């Protein structure tokens with residue numbers, strides 16, 4: 606320790622002596638002296654452990670600021686990407702949880718026949734029924750209107766002559782399942798047995814009646830839909846038949862109420878949902894008023910087309 610301290614001090618006197626001789630030498634000596642003095646300063650500083658930090662600290666602060674800046678800009682970019690991913694995931698979750706009819710966007714289906722179509726289509730679900738179906742047919746005949754009957758396969762088995770009469774009078778049949786279970790609450794394993802036998806019974810009815818027609822229209826009982834059922838319909842090229850005018854006649858309201866509410870919302874291309882409900886006598890009685898209101902708008906009452914336009 607003593608040797609290191611004495612050696613710089615021993616070098617000082619010659620440097621001090623050189624200063625007064627040429628004034629021009631002084632600037633050359635000063636920069637030369639700085640590195641010459643610096644090692645002992647570093648040595649002393651390293652001994653103290655304070656000074657060496659000061660000189661590089663000024664440089665590293667600037668670099669640190671720029672590094673922090675670049676890190677911040679990178680993290681802002683990451684936040685944007687994360688926000689985009691979160692928004693996309695949220696939209697998809699919302700889509701999968703959305704209840705019908707919204708998820709039908711990706712399924713071929715019919716809500717109405719196209720608003721430019723100069724027609725309406727009256728549908729009767731839950732057909733046939735031995736008392737109500739003849740009343741509905743009589744009302745349609747009086748009004749000179751055609752309609753579509755969404756039949757239950759099991760009722761078709763019980764009343765095949767009614768189904769034949771429906772098609773022979775110029776109306777059409779469509780599938781309303783075999784046993785009228787709400788399929789959204791059933792296992793997907795029964796979809797096939799609830800849908801296909803009804804299509805087969807309809808084909809037999811057309812064949813027996815000598816009417817060269819068939820159908821791929823299906824309306825789920827109670828409007829019960831879920832994703833597996835939508836997938837089944839899509840995979841089997843079945844057209845989901847929805848509706849655009851539904852006043853709830855299954856609750857058996859009086860005829861004037863049915864006609865008033867249907868007609869109040871009547872628009873071109875409407876698919877009007879009514880029912881072949883036992884005891885629902887207001888429905889056949891309301892048909893002439895509905896057909897008259899449609900005619901006033903130059904709309905014809907027709908059977909539901911197999912491929913309705915959205």
Ligand SMILES: [Zn+2]
Nearest residue numbers: 730731826827
């Ligand atoms: Zn039904």
